[in-house]
Amino acid sequence: MKFTGTITHLSQKGLGVVKNAQNNLSYFVHGAWPGDHAEFEVLDKPLNNKKFAYAKLIRLLQPSAQRQTPPCPYITPEDTACTGCPWMIADYTSQLEQKRNRVIYAMQRVGFDTGQLAISDVRPSPQQLGYRNRCQIKTDGVQLGFVSEDSHRIAPVEDCLVLNDACRALLKTVQQQLPKPEWQDNRAQPWHFIDLDDGMQPQEIAIDRKRPFKQGNTAQSEWMQSWLKEKLAAYPGPAKAVELFCGSGNFTSVIAASNCTEVLAYEADTAAIEQLKARQLPNVKPRTADLYDPRIWRSLEQHADGTQILVLDPPRAGLKKHQGFFECFKALQAIYYISCNPETFARDAWFFCQHGWSIDDIQLVDLFPHTAHVEALAAFRKG
Numbered sequence: 001m002k003f004t005g006t007i008t009h010l011s012q013k014g015l016g017v018v019k020n021a022q023n024n025l026s027y028f029v030h031g032a033w034p035g036d037h038a039e040f041e042v043l044d045k046p047l048n049n050k051k052f053a054y055a056k057l058i059r060l061l062q063p064s065a066q067r068q069t070p071p072c073p074y075i076t077p078e079d080t081a082c083t084g085c086p087w088m089i090a091d092y093t094s095q096l097e098q099k100r101n102r103v104i105y106a107m108q109r110v111g112f113d114t115g116q117l118a119i120s121d122v123r124p125s126p127q128q129l130g131y132r133n134r135c136q137i138k139t140d141g142v143q144l145g146f147v148s149e150d151s152h153r154i155a156p157v158e159d160c161l162v163l164n165d166a167c168r169a170l171l172k173t174v175q176q177q178l179p180k181p182e183w184q185d186n187r188a189q190p191w192h193f194i195d196l197d198d199g200m201q202p203q204e205i206a207i208d209r210k211r212p213f214k215q216g217n218t219a220q221s222e223w224m225q226s227w228l229k230e231k232l233a234a235y236p237g238p239a240k241a242v243e244l245f246c247g248s249g250n251f252t253s254v255i256a257a258s259n260c261t262e263v264l265a266y267e268a269d270t271a272a273i274e275q276l277k278a279r280q281l282p283n284v285k286p287r288t289a290d291l292y293d294p295r296i297w298r299s300l301e302q303h304a305d306g307t308q309i310l311v312l313d314p315p316r317a318g319l320k321k322h323q324g325f326f327e328c329f330k331a332l333q334a335i336y337y338i339s340c341n342p343e344t345f346a347r348d349a350w351f352f353c354q355h356g357w358s359i360d361d362i363q364l365v366d367l368f369p370h371t372a373h374v375e376a377l378a379a380f381r382k383g
């Protein structure tokens with residue numbers, strides 16, 4: 001079925017939303033932007049929601065005033081196109097506006113009156129291209145690229161404009177190794193993955209080997225570190241700190257350089273913890289722990305007694321385990337939460353506020369231009 005309509009807004013996942021007047025259903029559309037008036041075709045793609053379905057933009061009748069021609073040649077309407085930078089179809093100012101809207105909507109949905117919150121504009125990335133210091137590519141031994149959204153097909157690419165120079169050079173090095181028969185047999189998946197980052201050498205390139213996590217935008221990561229440094233400097237007097245989801249120490253180094261007299265740093269990734277230990281940061285005690293294990297707070301309570309400062313930078317799932325949390329941190333005075341997911345951040349922030357905490361500050365940061373991703377940095381105080 002085909003229909004015409006106008007994209008009214010973006011979904012929480014960054015897809016265009018259009019209502020079909022013929023059946024009064026709303027449809028999610030990839031590659032669309034608010035204000036686009038177009039012809040759409042309904043897709044036979046299951047969605048467990050009777051009020052929504054999926055559609056495809058097949059003919060743009062009147063483009064949004066915010067739409068632009070993407071500088072990347074791999075962003076096309078084809079099903080096999082790369083979908084890694086879906087918002088490159090819109091000007092950067094409108095991208096930042098939509099990212100802030102995502103956070104506001106998520107906060108409202110859980111119960112916050114956002115008119116009472118100081119939610120910053122999104123801090124723009126100094127570079128919108130050439131900013132990314134890491135990526136994961138896929139290969140079947142014959143071709144190389146990124147997996148298209150909602151598929152298991154590789155979208156072949158020869159270059160990637162959002163990668164920095166070091167990663168683009170590594171990407172070219174991998175391409176020069178193809179075809180490679182030993183990369184062609186993979187019964188578990190139709191492809192292998194290769195992690196690349198600007199801290200590795202060409203001889204370290206290997207299939208199916210995870211690289212330690214690090215923030216993907218160096219300039220924005222440094223700004224986030226400065227934000228945390230400023231917050232910690234304003235804390236009155238020495239303190240004991242706990243850091244959850246510390247990784248290999250992106251924020252641990254900032255905490256160690258503050259007035260904190262002891263820092264307990266927790267992370268599930270053993271390799272990341274070994275990297276952190278090797279840095280030998282003063283007053284830091286790295287510990288390996290599954291922070292999604294329901295028994296974790298009971299274990300933490302034995303070591304975290306007297307903690308006044310909590311810093312956490314969880315993955316997209318957020319904190320997730322709430323039961324027993326504040327029993328573990330009875331002396332807590334300040335929480336600094338770095339989030340990569342507005343929905344789980346809003347859920348966790350609501351939990352904090354329901355237990356007597358207030359939000360002092362929410363800073364939004366664009367870590368990945370041309371995507372729906374937005375980073376939120378929040379400071380909570382007791383009372």
